[in-house]
Each structure stands twice: as C-alpha cells, then as structure tokens.
Amino acid sequence: MGSVxxxxxxxxxxxxxxxxxxxxxxxxxxxxxxxxxxxERRDDRADSSTTRTGSHIKN
Structure with a gap:
C-alpha cells in the first residue's frame, strides 16, 4: 500500500x-x-535627450 x-x-x-x-x-x-x-522606449528617450545628458548615463 505504501508503494502505491x-x-x-x-x-x-x-x-x-x-x-x-x-x-x-x-x-x-x-x-x-x-x-x-x-x-525601445529608452532608445527613443536617448535619441531626444542625448545633447542634454551627454554620455554619463551608463547601464
């Protein structure tokens, strides 16, 4: 019974x-x-704000 x-x-x-x-x-x-x-959303935001933020944002 135990095996069952x-x-x-x-x-x-x-x-x-x-x-x-x-x-x-x-x-x-x-x-x-x-x-x-x-x-994709981050890429769009990066394209629009590259001049302001520069390159100090790193993931």
Whole structure:
C-alpha cells in the first residue's frame, strides 16, 4: 500500500513540475517582450535627450 501512494505522489509531483516549467517559460516570454519594449522606449528617450545628458548615463 505504501508503494502505491508513493508512486501516485511522484506522478503528481512530475505533473506539477511540468506545469511549473510551462509557467516559467510563459513568464520569461512576457518578461522578454517587456524588456524589449523598455529598450525601445529608452532608445527613443536617448535619441531626444542625448545633447542634454551627454554620455554619463551608463547601464
């Protein structure tokens, strides 16, 4: 009986792990899109304010 519960727990854990993996991948994709949007916005701001700020802003 103990082995049956153990095997059912492992399969449940594996399912949870796969689900978490998919969730992480979705999060990284969203974060990547967000980073790209921020980068584009920063580029626009940099183009408009290069003369004022000069080159002392470093990322």
């Amino acid at each position: 519960t153990a095997s059912s727990t492992t399969t449940r854990a594996e399912d949870r792990g796969e689900r978490r993996q998919e969730h992480v991948e979705q999060l990284t994709e969203k974060r990547q899109e967000h980073i790209e949007q921020l980068r």
